[in-house]
Amino acid sequence: MAREKTWHNIIAVDLLEAGWVTRVDLGGRKLAVYDTPSGVYTSSALCNHGGADMCDGYFDGHVIECPLHQGAFDVRDGKPVSPPATRPMMTFETRIKEGMVQIKT
Numbered sequence: 001m002a003r004e005k006t007w008h009n010i011i012a013v014d015l016l017e018a019g020w021v022t023r024v025d026l027g028g029r030k031l032a033v034y035d036t037p038s039g040v041y042t043s044s045a046l047c048n049h050g051g052a053d054m055c056d057g058y059f060d061g062h063v064i065e066c067p068l069h070q071g072a073f074d075v076r077d078g079k080p081v082s083p084p085a086t087r088p089m090m091t092f093e094t095r096i097k098e099g100m101v102q103i104k105t
Contacts, residue, residue, distance in 0.1 A: 009100040023055040034075040044090040
């Protein structure tokens, strides 16, 4: 039987870097939180291609570029948008509640 997913507070909204990427650690999991024009999104901070820290990559609007190989992903759904990225990155359902960014895991 699958465990039911629950919401977890990860960072206060006012601690996010405006229009940029903020690194957050949650129970040993490294996360990247993106402040975008359409809302806040969260992904694993590690690129699935080479393990680089996505928080060190170039971020523009809704696209994060891996600092190691320049593969890029859409942070809204994790889909790769430029090579060498071919697999989606891990993203998390994200919401804002009572001034906190929350993810569902």
